[in-house]
Amino acid sequence: MGVREWIRSWPVYRQLTGADRLGRGDAAASAQSRERQPRTADADRVAGSVCPYCAVGCAQHVYVGSDDTGEHVLQIEGNPDSPVSRGRLCPKGSASKQLVTGEHREERVLYRPAYGTEWQELDLPTAMDMLTDRVLDARRKGWQETDADGNPLRRTQGIASLGGATLDNEENYLIKKLFTALGAVQIENQARI
Amino acid sequence: MGSNMAEAHPVGFQWVMEAKARGARVLHIDPRFTRTSALADKHVPLRAGSDIALLGGVINHILSNDLDFREYVQAYTNASFLVSEEFADTEDLDGLFSGYDPETGTYDTSTWQYENGFPANAVEGHRHREQSAGEQHGSGGPKLESGTGIATDETLRHPRCVFQVLKRHFSRYTPEMVERICGVSREDFLEVCRAWTSASGREHTAALVYSVGWTQHSMGAQYIRAGAIIQLLLGNIGRPGGGVLALRGHASIQGSTDIPTLYNLLPGYLPMPDARHAGKADYVESIRGTHQKGYWHHADDYLVSLLKEYWGEAATEENDYAFDHLPRIDGDHGTYRTVMDMIDGKVFGYFLLGQNPAVGSAHGRLQRLGMANLDWLVVRDLTMIESAEFWRNAPEIETGEIIPEQCRTEVFFFPAASHVEKEGTFTQTQRMLQWRDRAVAPRGDQRSELWFIYHLGRLLQRTLAGSADDRDRPLLDLAWDYRTEGDGEFPEPSADDVLRRINGVDLTTGELLDSYLQLRSDGTTASGCWIYSGVYAGGVNRARNRTARTEQDETALEWGWAWPANRRVLYNRASADPQGRPWSERKKLVWWDAERREWTGHDVPDFPATTPPGFEPEYGEAGPGALAGDDPFIMQADGKAWLFAPSGVVDGPLPTHYEPHESPMPNLLYGQQASPARKVYSREDNPSNPAPPESGGEVFPFVFTAARLTEHHTAGGMSRQLAYLSELQPALFVEVSPQLAAERGLADLDWAHVVTSRAAVDARVMVTERMRPLRLDGRVVHQVWMPYHWGPSGKVDGDIVNDLLGVVLDPNTLIQESKVATCDIRPGRRPRGRELLEYLAGYRRRAGVTVETGTHVMTAHTAASDATVSDTATPDGPDTTAPDTTAPDTTAPDRAAPDRADREEDA
């Protein structure tokens, strides 16, 4: 490398003499960084989404790529079109790729029997069947047909549910609808907190 | 106020900064100097729990200096309406309003009515409180028998008109009183008043932002009422740049209130029916008046359309559209009552659907002991949370209160699908629905809640098929034929189909509805949530609208869809004057187009489209047709905004300063110390720290408050497992002032522990001037602050801050008072194991805490006698309170007499 080239390889020289006076673009690039590609470049498609944390509702782009094991989330970024967030995400929203792809995600149904000290695995259909029986049992044990004055109650105090503020409207709709039909009234969520 | 927006809603806060850059002044009124304060023009610290005293001071300042926006107030609020002669104010009754029943600790609200004397609501106050009635007005206002024919005095001079009642009620909330109660200097207070009033009027508007720093109090709804009164007096409601803006903390917490998973509500804020409702007609009569104004008059249309969606063909005119398929409530079935019922063995099965109460709810120990006494528990979450593993990692394992081998609860953990693995809508904090597309499929057993509930319902229906038992009818009749995608026994139900049915269909044509105006009570329409009707208008999923902000104006009507009818600013008719002209060119939003004879503007007008500004309804008219041309508050029974609330609020028609349930201070304004209608639970396992007039409060001398950090989320289930976020905020800490650190011997970064009568919690000390000691009424009060995101699971763990809190609730909402309590703080780590239980018992003994502490809610000096108000104590509950405690003195009054000087200066 000649002296001139050597000097030109300095970012500060390029910043002072080139078009990138703020040193945020070309002036700061190196041979190595020029070869780099954004993680999103390999995406097959982009799904429109919304941050799952707080109620500001920042819009997200979910970049999806695939390999022989299937489709994967490559990256989650803010959607600049949003009139709410203008593409920005806070630390939580920016970490949501880790939230959905991290090792902490459980993948199997787990069961802890009464008086047990360890989790056991259970297959999903079996767990759903066991639960169906238990729901009917708890409903029966807590059933109240009338109040002390004979007014109809037709409900169960045996089953309670908590949670909904992290879920979709459609999910909350079905939760309330099913539990109401079962006669369960103690249906609550984070809005009570 | 009550919000650390820069920290908790950071991306939303960019708009505050944008406004500041364009010349707005930003004031932050908060106990602690926060990230928001750092970016505000001014921070005003105040004592946690004293906000109504300050807001009342602002109201008094506005009224005594004639700074209200008089034309707006006269035309659009109930300022001129006369209140019943029987009404008595807190000024007359030492801090109580008329109608208080010391036996039940609730109000009979019949004396709070307008003068024309229509009968009061049939359900008495006690029942209202138990059912969190104040919360049932999220869309439709509270009932009035009639919205027309109310006696008024347009001059606002009649002594019983709302305007004068308001003036008298707040007359002693002077700058001196604000200083003594809140610790806010006279200069700072007057600067707040000046800033607020000068930024309001024809040419300007001011916005008020709050969060759970306001709601989580024993009078949280009244905090918000106080803020709303100021905004109405200054003409800041229904106008661009104005409003009272609630910032909510979960992606769809607004949605789960609109389409409620809440015990006292049905979708669209229809109340759950009460055991005393004889049938559908009786129910409808009880929620709206026969002659009231506005759209809530059509509640029957909304109800029948919901019943048709729930029970389809089985809902017929003959069977009242299956109204009796709805179970009845008859009291408090809120989450805290339910947890106490678990401890008492009355609940057998519990579903936790994306919530972690072992960490996130007040009084975590109560939560965990409840879970340990069930037949079964279902936890559905992305990751292993504390609530799923209480049987092996609860703090009670260490103290021996939960022994895994003796804990009978069966636990099922179902892994959940994440937000990118399912499609559906969230409703964000400004009522806007945004649809998410599914990006990838979930792995293994991970499933959506939609899948889980749909298949649980299907399996239940299959198991019960053919049952002749009458109680199974509602389940067997349930319309559960949602479209599914995929094959096999367990296909994924279609969220799109569910959203279509929430929007509603015309059953005679099968077409999707365009708006709630099309709903009918004759069984020809079905709609799962009337306020969401229109999200699928024209057969298009409008929640999926994504027109870029650069391609539309700043109202951005083409991004997502906001209920109702895609309106972005509620009650925006008030942005125009009574004649329908914008109040000013700068603050133009919606106006009357005289040529085309219709309302128009930048937003969707929130008014009957063709009712002209000068319209006067006939006397006795009801519903939308009864709205006068200057009745912008179209969901209110009288078309006006309520400075004074004649119904719908259970703890007073006007906000009043009461001390928090636990406070180091006596109430300087009234003999009534704390909210007389707050909900207390007197139980051995729910002790309170003493507050005046009780003695023993000096054992817990400091004010405790807790809040969030940007880098974590609520109970930490979605953040403490993430390496990035855990690294950013790795440990629990407690902020104290240098003065308090010196007083208690606390050193920066060393351990300390915070103690209440419920728990002791370890944390690292952060000595900081962000916490400032306050000088109040001649004494110094220290405040202690903690973030609350930690628990025993996750990449970073820590003690559970919510364990410090007891359960005492706002009677309107049944939300707990978790933003303020009293505490002690000591250097070093807390004791562990059984020693911890002894340590806490020692604190309770020294403070004289018994099961009755804090439950003598009435302390005002009126004719009525003192009474204990509470649910019955549970004698067989776990023993958390030492039996040898001495009863505190609950009779001695300990407050300063009303200050004569204050009254005179203000006259």
Ligand code: SF4
């Ligand atoms: S990115 Fe941050 S501010 Fe935006 S919704 Fe998510 S948590 Fe809220």
